Amino acid sequence: MDLVALIGICIAFIAILGGNFLEGGQLAALLNTPALLIVLGGTLGAVILQTPLARLIHALKIVRWILLPPRPDVTAGIQKMMLWSATARREGLLGLERILETETDSFSHKALELLVDGGESQVIRHVMESELDARENKDIAAAHVYKSMGGYAPTIGIIGAVLGLIQVMTNLADPSALGAGIATAFVATIYGVGFANLLFLPLADRLVSQTGRVSAYQAMIIEGVLAIAEGEHPRSIELRLRAFGENY
Numbered sequence: 001m002d003l004v005a006l007i008g009i010c011i012a013f014i015a016i017l018g019g020n021f022l023e024g025g026q027l028a029a030l031l032n033t034p035a036l037l038i039v040l041g042g043t044l045g046a047v048i049l050q051t052p053l054a055r056l057i058h059a060l061k062i063v064r065w066i067l068l069p070p071r072p073d074v075t076a077g078i079q080k081m082m083l084w085s086a087t088a089r090r091e092g093l094l095g096l097e098r099i100l101e102t103e104t105d106s107f108s109h110k111a112l113e114l115l116v117d118g119g120e121s122q123v124i125r126h127v128m129e130s131e132l133d134a135r136e137n138k139d140i141a142a143a144h145v146y147k148s149m150g151g152y153a154p155t156i157g158i159i160g161a162v163l164g165l166i167q168v169m170t171n172l173a174d175p176s177a178l179g180a181g182i183a184t185a186f187v188a189t190i191y192g193v194g195f196a197n198l199l200f201l202p203l204a205d206r207l208v209s210q211t212g213r214v215s216a217y218q219a220m221i222i223e224g225v226l227a228i229a230e231g232e233h234p235r236s237i238e239l240r241l242r243a244f245g246e247n248y
Helices: 003-022 033-051 053-066 075-089 093-102 106-117 121-170 175-229 232-247
Strands: none
Touching: 003 175, 033 121, 053 121, 075 093, 075 106, 075 121, 075 175, 075 232, 093 106, 093 121, 106 121, 106 175, 121 175, 121 232
16 A cells, blocks of 8 residues: 555645644534535536546546555566576577466566567567557546546636525525525635645646556566567666666
């Protein structure tokens, strides 16, 4: 579990609620069901309207990366490339077939399959870099769903504020009804700005960052496979790939 992300989320909300308490505010004053319904419902509706279904489903799948991020093991990846290289030098590329059967990572499996099939370096690079770009763009597009939510939420919060003020203006003759309308007006604005800046936008940037980590690991796999295809010595491959680990 990514404790850093969890700590960040907790600090953000504790700071807001703690500041409200120190100023003499009550937690109950920030709990307003109509305002919450307006902001979250409006934001979700707008995002669903603009987002293709497949991208929306993928965005829901990768949100778990916030607490359970993908952690590609660079050291294990380098050792895997070393094993592939040693096997290829000892038994030829066809000797990698038995390793291919046991490779569980889909990206590495595809790269190794191209290598076993005797693909030229340029072909392998083109195919795998296209695969890398497609996966990266898919993940980044999914992360931007949450960035869109961060853009819509404050505006929807303003809509909630206006609706609350409308209720206030239509009940000026009934002082007992003024409090609820004013509360909805201000709390909706807080919800909109708060969810955008404390949750949706940081969440989107975090997912983009995690996508970059995965892409860097996959780029390392591509370089390793190309080096094997070109017949480089395992030690030379190890030195080349260590640079990825240093910048990971």
